[in-house]
Amino acid sequence: MKGVLETRELHSPALESNPLGDPSRRALRVYLPPGYSAGDQRYPTVYFLHAFSNSGATWTNVSAFGLSALDRLDALIEAGTIPPVIGVFPDGWTSLGGSQWINSDAIGRYRDYVAKDVVGFVDRTYRTLPKALSRAVVGHSSGGYGAMVMGRYHPELFSHLGSHSGDAYFEYCYMPDLPKAAGALLKAGGVEAWYQDFKRRSRETKPRGDDFTVINILAMAAAYSPKKGEPLGVELPFDLNTARLKLDVWNRWLVHDPVRFVPKFLDAFRKQKSVFIDCGTRDEFNLRWGARMLADELKASGTELCHEEFEDSHSGVTYRFERSLGFLVPRMARE
CATH class of the missing domain: 3.40.50.1820 (Alpha/Beta hydrolase fold, catalytic domain)
Known part of the structure; x- marks a missing residue:
């Protein structure tokens, strides 16, 4: 150089x-x-x-x-x-x-x-x-x-x-991953449970291939729809049980x-x-x-x-x- x-x-x-x-x-x-x-x-x-x-x-x-x-x-x-x-x-x-x-x-x-x-x-x-x-x-x-x-x-x-x-x-770059993230979070028992397991796995070995989608959506929620009192301080743009889009939260994303x-x-x-x-x-x-x-x-x-x-x-x-x-x-x- x-x-x-x-x-x-x-x-x-x-x-x-x-x-x-x-x-x-x-x-x-x-x-x-x-x-x-x-x-x-x-x-x-x-x-x-x-x-x-x-x-x-x-x-x-x-x-x-x-x-x-x-x-x-x-x-x-x-x-x-x-x-x-x-x-x-x-x-x-x-x-x-x-x-x-x-x-x-x-x-x-x-x-x-x-x-x-x-x-x-x-x-x-x-x-x-x-x-x-x-x-x-x-x-x-x-x-x-x-x-x-x-x-x-x-x-x-x-x-x-x-x-x-x-x-x-955002409809094209984020929305396709929302149901994928919903499935992983639901299986893990929620946002906090998934995140703690993700950190443990990352330290002990390495993240799984499908982890990127979930951590990416959590990070975007932290950026675009923060909410005090929620796990990790984020409000998800979908219902965790049904993956139904929460339009009021999704519209907060779209502002960005x-x-x-x-x-x-x-x-x-x-x-x-x-x-x-x-x-x-x-x-x-x-x-x-x-x-x-x-x-x-x-x-x-x-x-x-x-x-x-x-x-x-x-x-x-x-x-x-x-x-x-x-x-x-x-x-x-x-x-």
Whole structure:
């Protein structure tokens, strides 16, 4: 690697006393481009939001024959394909596997963690260009969803968004798994019983193949329909005995669907200087269709948008960051 990767420890006031008891001190990985230490130049900054069940360390994972997202960022800069930038890799792991990068009474304030604590720390510590025009936020899956969340709430911080296979159109990406989760939870004797058994099995051996569906739905319920007093502080969008959809709870989920909130917050998204959206044509979570819906809305609003589809599935697509960074980074302000 031609650049330098630093690991700092960041204390996050936003995550103090979070409901899951997860740590408020997090490792923060920061990539500094070649030449950073030799000069006084200031750089645009790209924030990378990881997917559900991952952590900030995931961005440095290398397969036997592939490249990590960090390696690809470094190679793009070295080749001159994109101008030098600082890369920031926050850790949004939770005991339920993820946060969706939002503020939730059942998980904690992970949107504030990024928008206030991480951005503030990076701007104080490194030679950034501390303005929205020089900040991008990109991510994959739940991280891509998180990028759209940041666009909705924080156009004053981020003027460039990249969503790779981001969660959208909840009827297609979540609803097919609701009856599967209902069956597993009913068999286990309820939410708390299933979760405790899941943690035990994960420690002693490893999760089962069908565990991902259940923990994913529980984590989404914690993000979209938290309720104090319920097991894990979540209200399920279905009746546990019949799997009948609870429309009042499901509608609480839909408020968080980018297909719903982007049209309602178009003023925020019109402030974006560039937006990149993609999805694989064989995405297992049916996210291709939500991506198309979002692209239509943003195109109609006049947003400078790049929307792409590619022949692949949901996972193992870090190579796609070469496309998003190649589109977004040259459009970032450099002074």
